[in-house]
Amino acid sequence: MGYVDEVFEMVVKKNPAEPEFHQAVKEVLESLRPIIDQNEARYRKEALLERLVEPDRQIKFRVPWVDDKGQVQVNTGYRVQFNNAIGPYKGGLRLHPSVNIGIIKFLGFEQIFKNSLTSLPIGGGKGGSDFDPKGKSDREIMAFCQSFMNELYKYIGADVDVPAGDIGTGAREIGYMFGQYKKIRGVYEGVLTGKGLSYGGSLARTEATGYGLLYLTDEMLRCNGHALAGKTVAVSGAGNVAIYACQKAQQLGAKVVTVSDSNGWIYDPEGIDVALLKEVKEVKRERLTSYAAARKSAEYHEGKGVWSVKCDVALPCATQNELTIDDAKALVANGVIAVAEGANMPTTLEATQYLLDNGVLFAPGKAANAGGVATSALEMSQNSERLSWSFEEVDQKLKQIMVNIFHNMDDAAKRYGAEGNYVVGANIAGFEKVADAMLAQGVC
Numbered sequence: 001m002g003y004v005d006e007v008f009e010m011v012v013k014k015n016p017a018e019p020e021f022h023q024a025v026k027e028v029l030e031s032l033r034p035i036i037d038q039n040e041a042r043y044r045k046e047a048l049l050e051r052l053v054e055p056d057r058q059i060k061f062r063v064p065w066v067d068d069k070g071q072v073q074v075n076t077g078y079r080v081q082f083n084n085a086i087g088p089y090k091g092g093l094r095l096h097p098s099v100n101i102g103i104i105k106f107l108g109f110e111q112i113f114k115n116s117l118t119s120l121p122i123g124g125g126k127g128g129s130d131f132d133p134k135g136k137s138d139r140e141i142m143a144f145c146q147s148f149m150n151e152l153y154k155y156i157g158a159d160v161d162v163p164a165g166d167i168g169t170g171a172r173e174i175g176y177m178f179g180q181y182k183k184i185r186g187v188y189e190g191v192l193t194g195k196g197l198s199y200g201g202s203l204a205r206t207e208a209t210g211y212g213l214l215y216l217t218d219e220m221l222r223c224n225g226h227a228l229a230g231k232t233v234a235v236s237g238a239g240n241v242a243i244y245a246c247q248k249a250q251q252l253g254a255k256v257v258t259v260s261d262s263n264g265w266i267y268d269p270e271g272i273d274v275a276l277l278k279e280v281k282e283v284k285r286e287r288l289t290s291y292a293a294a295r296k297s298a299e300y301h302e303g304k305g306v307w308s309v310k311c312d313v314a315l316p317c318a319t320q321n322e323l324t325i326d327d328a329k330a331l332v333a334n335g336v337i338a339v340a341e342g343a344n345m346p347t348t349l350e351a352t353q354y355l356l357d358n359g360v361l362f363a364p365g366k367a368a369n370a371g372g373v374a375t376s377a378l379e380m381s382q383n384s385e386r387l388s389w390s391f392e393e394v395d396q397k398l399k400q401i402m403v404n405i406f407h408n409m410d411d412a413a414k415r416y417g418a419e420g421n422y423v424v425g426a427n428i429a430g431f432e433k434v435a436d437a438m439l440a441q442g443v444c
């Protein structure tokens, strides 16, 4: 059995009942085959892959908090510090009932390569809780966040591990967590990113993941003889990534016709009204039914269905495994040119292969959605120098980073005989730097 297969088999055996983690490892290891084949003897002797798939540490803790009725609730908190070969652990905190250790490990593993691709000095980590923020009062959210930080503070720090937002964790949650960290530690430092602008946050961080997704998609289309302007775009999700993906797509001259949430989806042939979407989701924190009620041109449909709409570009910005083989077939049948992942691992392995086999340009999440964490790293830089940069300066840097990511993955794919396969390109480009740093730092 080859090295890749042996390591994958070991991962499945050692981490039972963690299908998302297996999936993320499989995708990465499969696409690293060309580089591993060339270096197999050295990597085997150094147990490089075995070290790469084993987190540095996994922290799991109890999060008790009191709800508005006076009832004590208990959730589970996680932080997986996966790899700090190239910088402090960096990655978001997901608050969602689906969170378990396998989900956090898949996200943390992806984060290693994503963060490396940004070319900034950040390692990979991820955390979160099975807490469901939906329907909770502000006071309940604060109670949870403070309790979460009462344990997490022991393991993080500006040069150690810097958490941020993810699904369910936005500016409000980061604010409560930052306040509690400061109170416990008595230290004012950039220990979290995605902070509010009045206390160390970076301009353009809110927009960064969605904007970055479009900068990379635009470059990918351009380099393959297409243009984003004039294209019809389908977006899934209605959270932070989706909202700013819609906004930037429209600024670049495309028409976005869909968004979705966990209950249903919108088809708006006139183009999504981003101001209304922001009002519904960011201000009122309501469902998409409120969007449909306020806009004549919008159709609301229950359940899933975004990928059945005819589009040139598909941007899955909701959650893992939301784009299945049937969705991929529908997209191809409708003539899709490009799929770029705004969420983490939204496309199943089977669907990804189908899209690649059918000549669809496919930008994997670890490249396409890296703009969020890249801008988090820019926030860390600003915190370290105790300065804040203008929106234009951050946005300009973000754009350059995304364009560079595209070219780095494009080059890596070409170097290893897989031209146009950006899954292979992104994984190899992300891996090269981490592998080099791990080997240089010895057995640790």
Ligand code: GLU
Binding pocket: 090, 091, 092, 093, 114, 162, 163, 164, 165, 166, 167, 193, 344, 369, 370, 372, 373, 374, 376
């Ligand atoms: N949660 C985001 C991601 O998946 C951002 C992480 C960060 O800014 O640290 O990359």
